[in-house]
Amino acid sequence: MAFGKETTPPVKWRLSCRSLWPFLVFLSSLSHSAIGQIRYTVPEEMKQGSLIGNVAQDLGLDLQRLRSGRARIVTSQSVHYSELKTDKGILVVNERMDREQLCGDVTPCSFSFEVILENPMELHRITVEITDINDNSPIFKKDEIKFEISESATLGSRFLLPTAEDADVGSNGLQKYILSTNDIFSLKQYSSPDGRKYGEMILQKPLDRESQPRIALKLIAVDGGTPHRSGTVNIIITVLDINDNPPIFNQTLYRATVSENASKGTYITTLNASDADSGSNGLISYRFSNMKEQLADIFHLDETAGIVTLVGQIDHEKNKKYEIMIEAVDQGGLTDSSKLLIEIVDVNDNAPAINVMSFSSPVPEDSASGTTVAIINVNDADSEQNGRIICTTDSSLPFKIKSTLTNYYALVTDSAFDREVVSEYNITVKAIDSGSPPLSSTVVLHLKISDVNDNAPSFDKVQYVAQVTENNSPGMAIFSVKARDLDWNQNAKISYFLEDTQINGSPASSYLSINTETGAINAVRSFDYEQLKELHIVVKAQDGGSPPLSSNVTVKIMIQDQNDNAPQVLYPVQTGGSLVAEMVPRSADVGYLVTKVVAVDVDSGQNAWLSYKLQKATDRALFEVGLQNGEVRTIRQVTDKDAVKQRLTVIVEDNGQPSRSATVIVNVAVADSFPEVLSEFTDFTHDKEYNENLTFYLVLALAVVSFLFITCVVVIISVKIYRWRQSRILYHSNLPVIPYYPPRYSDTLGTGTLPHVYNYEVCRTTDSRKSDCKFGRAGSQNVLIMDPSSTGTMQRIQSEKSILDEPDSPLEVGFSFFCIPAHCVVFV
Numbered sequence: 001m002a003f004g005k006e007t008t009p010p011v012k013w014r015l016s017c018r019s020l021w022p023f024l025v026f027l028s029s030l031s032h033s034a035i036g037q038i039r040y041t042v043p044e045e046m047k048q049g050s051l052i053g054n055v056a057q058d059l060g061l062d063l064q065r066l067r068s069g070r071a072r073i074v075t076s077q078s079v080h081y082s083e084l085k086t087d088k089g090i091l092v093v094n095e096r097m098d099r100e101q102l103c104g105d106v107t108p109c110s111f112s113f114e115v116i117l118e119n120p121m122e123l124h125r126i127t128v129e130i131t132d133i134n135d136n137s138p139i140f141k142k143d144e145i146k147f148e149i150s151e152s153a154t155l156g157s158r159f160l161l162p163t164a165e166d167a168d169v170g171s172n173g174l175q176k177y178i179l180s181t182n183d184i185f186s187l188k189q190y191s192s193p194d195g196r197k198y199g200e201m202i203l204q205k206p207l208d209r210e211s212q213p214r215i216a217l218k219l220i221a222v223d224g225g226t227p228h229r230s231g232t233v234n235i236i237i238t239v240l241d242i243n244d245n246p247p248i249f250n251q252t253l254y255r256a257t258v259s260e261n262a263s264k265g266t267y268i269t270t271l272n273a274s275d276a277d278s279g280s281n282g283l284i285s286y287r288f289s290n291m292k293e294q295l296a297d298i299f300h301l302d303e304t305a306g307i308v309t310l311v312g313q314i315d316h317e318k319n320k321k322y323e324i325m326i327e328a329v330d331q332g333g334l335t336d337s338s339k340l341l342i343e344i345v346d347v348n349d350n351a352p353a354i355n356v357m358s359f360s361s362p363v364p365e366d367s368a369s370g371t372t373v374a375i376i377n378v379n380d381a382d383s384e385q386n387g388r389i390i391c392t393t394d395s396s397l398p399f400k401i402k403s404t405l406t407n408y409y410a411l412v413t414d415s416a417f418d419r420e421v422v423s424e425y426n427i428t429v430k431a432i433d434s435g436s437p438p439l440s441s442t443v444v445l446h447l448k449i450s451d452v453n454d455n456a457p458s459f460d461k462v463q464y465v466a467q468v469t470e471n472n473s474p475g476m477a478i479f480s481v482k483a484r485d486l487d488w489n490q491n492a493k494i495s496y497f498l499e500d501t502q503i504n505g506s507p508a509s510s511y512l513s514i515n516t517e518t519g520a521i522n523a524v525r526s527f528d529y530e531q532l533k534e535l536h537i538v539v540k541a542q543d544g545g546s547p548p549l550s551s552n553v554t555v556k557i558m559i560q561d562q563n564d565n566a567p568q569v570l571y572p573v574q575t576g577g578s579l580v581a582e583m584v585p586r587s588a589d590v591g592y593l594v595t596k597v598v599a600v601d602v603d604s605g606q607n608a609w610l611s612y613k614l615q616k617a618t619d620r621a622l623f624e625v626g627l628q629n630g631e632v633r634t635i636r637q638v639t640d641k642d643a644v645k646q647r648l649t650v651i652v653e654d655n656g657q658p659s660r661s662a663t664v665i666v667n668v669a670v671a672d673s674f675p676e677v678l679s680e681f682t683d684f685t686h687d688k689e690y691n692e693n694l695t696f697y698l699v700l701a702l703a704v705v706s707f708l709f710i711t712c713v714v715v716i717i718s719v720k721i722y723r724w725r726q727s728r729i730l731y732h733s734n735l736p737v738i739p740y741y742p743p744r745y746s747d748t749l750g751t752g753t754l755p756h757v758y759n760y761e762v763c764r765t766t767d768s769r770k771s772d773c774k775f776g777r778a779g780s781q782n783v784l785i786m787d788p789s790s791t792g793t794m795q796r797i798q799s800e801k802s803i804l805d806e807p808d809s810p811l812e813v814g815f816s817f818f819c820i821p822a823h824c825v826v827f828v
Contacts (some may be wrong), residue, residue: 039110039127040091044099045135049092052128056089057117059124063089069117077111082128084115091126095608099130100167100520107132107169134225136170138164140233150240151207159201160518161187164221164231171224171743187219209239210276243332245276254326254340255307257436259347260316268299271306273328273336280331288336289325299324299342308340318358321384345385345436352380352389352431354443357408362448365419368605373399374411374445378431393429401429420486422616438522449522453491453545457483461552465520469560470529478512478557481519483541491545494519499538499552508537512557521555529561530602563607563656571598581667584646586638592669594623597630599652601660615663616649623668625650632666642670662739712755 040053057064066086082093103109110129116122131689140162147159166174177199179187185201192198199219215237222230249272254730256269275282286306288295298312306328322342329335335440380387391409398415409428425447432440459481466479475584485492494517501508511571512535513522520541536726537556542550572582572595582595601608612630617623624635646668653661703709 002344014189015257019384019697025818034647037125037127039129041129041131041135042093042097043131044097045133046093046097048096049093052091052093054089055084055091055124059380061089061117064119065117069119069122070114071117073113075111075113076115077113081111081115082126082699085549086104097130099132099169100136103167105167113510117384128431130167132172134168134229136167136172138166138174138231139290140164140219140221140222140772142233144234147235147237148240149207149237150242150650151209152204152242152244153207155203155206155742156202158618159185159203160628161197161199161201161219161235162233163198164233165169166223167219167226169221170567173223173457174221175224176222178220178222180220182215182217184215187218187520207239208779209278211239213239215239241278243277243330243334244283246272246328246330246334247275247336249273249326249328249338250431251568252338254338255343256340257343257345257523258310258314260314261345262310262314265312266310268308268342269300269340270411271326271328271338271340273306275330277330277332284328285330287327287329289327291324295324298322301326309344309524311437314344316346330544331732343385343436345435348382348386348433348435348437348439348701350380350382350386351434351439352433352441353379354378354429354441356433356443356445359445361446362450363413363417364452365417366452367413369413369415369419371413372410373413373427373447374441375404376401376409376411376429378407378409380431382433382435386433386439388434389431391429391431393427397425397427399425400425409471417449419451419488420455422449423488424448426478428734438766445636451488452493453487453543453547453549455486455491456549456551457485457541457543459483459541461553464553464555465558467558467560468523468527468554469526470525471521471563471564472523472527473695474523474608476523477520478523479542481514481521481539481553481555483519483551483553484704485543487543487545491543493544494541497540497542499540501536501538503535503537504532508535511535512537514539514674528567529557529559529604532559534558561604561607563603563654563658565651566660567599567601567610567654569599569662570650572664572666574664581669582632583669583671584634584638584671586640586642586670587672588634588638590634590636592634592638595666597625597632597652597664597666599630599662599664601654603656607654607656611653611655613651614648615651616647618643618646618648622646623648638670644669644671646670686730 033514038053038055038058042050042052055061056063065067068586070086071086073080073082079095081093081097082091084704087163099109102111109132110127112125112127115124115126117124142162149159163175164174165175166172174197176197177187177189179199179201184205184207186204186206187199188202189199191196194551206470217235218238219233220230221232222228230690249271254269254271259269259688260264271286273284273286275284285303286301287303288299288301298310298314299310300311301307302309302320307711318466321344322340324342325337326340327335327337355377356374357377360373363371363373365646374465377390378389380389380392389407391403393399393401393411398413398417399411400414402410402412404410409429411427427445427447428442430440430442432438437537460483464479464481468476468478481496483494483496485494495516497516498508498512498514504512509524511524511527512526514520515522519541521539533709537555537557538552539555540550541554542548584592584594597612599612601610610630611627613627614620614623614625619642622634623636624634624638625632625648630650630652631652648666650666651661651662651663653659703712
């Protein structure tokens with residue numbers, strides 16, 4: 001099948017007579033010739049031998065016609081890109097077709113040839129259009145482009161970027177340019193009338209050679225093919241310097257002092273200015289500005305080094321100070337000015353004296369701004385200029401100096417305090433005179449900030465989750481909560497309390513206790529997972545401030561289950577005097593359901609996963625027990641040789657570590673008639689009762705003649721009381737015990753045999769509205785209950801039935817009964 005074809009019936013061509021005259025003469029001789037045209041579309045770079053189209057099918061010719069007509073391709077091209085397979089009637093690729101080599105950027109790209117057949121003569125034109133594939137990536141002519149841009153370039157300046165060439169066309173050709181991420185240049189793309197795409201860099205941010213002398217970017221050209229192909233070129237931008245930075249003095253005011261008796265050549269000060277420009281633009285010279293003529297004979301300034309020296313005579317009585325304007329000039333004529341203050345002083349031999357008149361420490365952290373901390377008196381024994389005093393303190397501290405009276409200063413707060421951030425300050429108060437050189441004195445005041453209870457305790461978590469295994473010992477440590485208080489001393493002393501919450505109607509303190517100092521939570525009692533799954537309490541952390549501040553946090557304690565409950569067998573019920581047996585007819589097939597052992601485990605999770613195993617059996621080859629469902633089934637055909645009485649011991653194990661188990665004895669009667677079963681099981685029960693009575697009388701006789709009798713009586717009474725209490729606890733507990741009632745049976749035929757009937761199992765919890773119900777399937781099981789002593793009466797049976805039929809009873813259980821001579825059997 002061709003990639004794409006277009007077939008037309010024979011048509012008349014509009015051809016140039018001059019160019020095709022010989023060919024028309026040839027055609028005129030073809031009295032019975034036919035002319036048709038086919039167009040195929042194929043992608044470039046197809047492998048040699050690839051199918052272009054089925055010529056025979058598209059022209060409506062059969063293969064025999066192609067062979068008899070000696071079909072062949074006629075073309076004026078030097079390279080035969082296609083080949084006609086006359087034996088198959090198909091056109092295949094003969095030479096590699098490169099669209100870019102054949103057509104360049106011309107679209108659509110195609111080539112044509114003719115297929116000629118003889119006898120009769122037929123001429124068909126075939127046009128093959130070559131579609132483009134994305135086999136060429138965009139390519140830049142250079143790997144790196146360099147720009148030199150002056151830092152004075154204006155915003156919005158445009159810089160044309162080189163274009164990339166992509167030999168592909170259409171969507172496979174070049175689609176866009178991407179400029180690497182930067183905040184200085186942006187990229188704007190354009191399309192020329194001929195479809196070529198190019199881009200320009202636009203300056204968005206002023207250039208600064210001093211901060212970024214060189215900028216490296218990448219320009220990426222991306223085509224539209226799938227997957228995309230791209231080409232990359234590096235752009236290196238060098239920022240050219242201009243004289244755009246004037247000299248800058250490192251000080252706005254230069255102060256210097258010189259004694260009036262200083263000699264010529266005395267060094268006064270050094271001026272210092274810097275220029276961020278480079279080269280000649282950064283060379284600086286210094287000079288005095290608007291200087292009086294007489295000062296030129298007193299002070300000298302080195303233009304290159306900026307050193308000011310004394311070259312003349314100075315007199316304190318004539319001039320106490322000199323103020324001189326100075327300039328720094330670079331080679332481009334940019335300047336900066338500053339001031340030089342030279343003070344002429346006499347000998348200053350007395351420093352200011354600082355006296356702290358009053359100082360308050362500590363200061364509460366909630367003190368208002370403007371609170372006076374200290375009163376300071378400052379004196380200087382010098383006179384005039386030497387006696388003028390300036391009192392200052394560190395401006396970075398929250399304090400300031402206020403002048404109250406002459407030579408008296410007040411140190412006051414300038415902002416609010418936070419002791420939790422800064423608890424104390426070292427305040428340096430400096431007093432400096434105006435002498436030359438100036439003399440100064442300092443005093444350091446150590447101020448402490450007293451705490452205010454302004455921070456409540458905070459817990460390190462929003463909620464705590466802890467776990468404890470059930471059956472824990474009372475007093476066991478479970479978990480600890482921790483809170484912190486940013487305050488100090490008593491305000492930061494935290495006490496922990498349990499909030500008055502209820503857990504199952506009881507206060508939380510009856511379950512848990514907390515250490516008021518450490519926050520350790522201990523168990524007050526032993527927990528039982530079957531009664532309580534989790535506890536939610538609220539812990540309050542309270543500091544010792546006045547008034548105290550507090551915060552609460554919720555603590556969730558998960559009770560983890562232990563395998564502390566053994567499985568409980570609900571069916572078959574183990575009776576004391578009566579013998580319960582499941583009846584299996586000898587005609588039972590393989591897989592016959594004898595009975596089902598039903599057990600529950602009040603634990604949870606894998607501790608409650610039960611498995612059933614056959615521990616002992618009269619004939620292990622006859623019965624098997626389902627590992628998961630506890631169903632007892634036959635595993636072979638019952639024969640006449642099998643004993644009537646079959647005794648099975650089934651063990652039920654949970655999946656806990658270590659596992660717990662329970663055993664149950666299943667009595668099975670293999671018989672087809674009830675009298676046969678009755679005779680076998682009656683002898684068995686009478687023998688058992690006789691042996692039990694004989695053992696009892698022997699023990700009783702021995703106990704009467706020995707002191708051991710008294711001990712045995714006490715033990716028996718204790719055991720009875722314990723079992724009675726356990727049964728009462730189980731009766732009143734909320735454990736999910738599932739009562740199970742055996743199937744109902746009836747014998748109404750009076751034939752002495754038990755027919756098969758249908759039975760249904762209903763397992764419901766005491767809270768049946770929230771529990772799942774299991775409806776058993778119909779079965780053909782028979783259950784025998786035989787009481788050799790015949791002590792059961794119809795009245796007791798009827799009374800039990802009336803209890804079960806009460807409307808308030810949580811379970812509705814149907815039952816029936818039948819009687820045989822000397823025996824009454826009730827099935828519930």
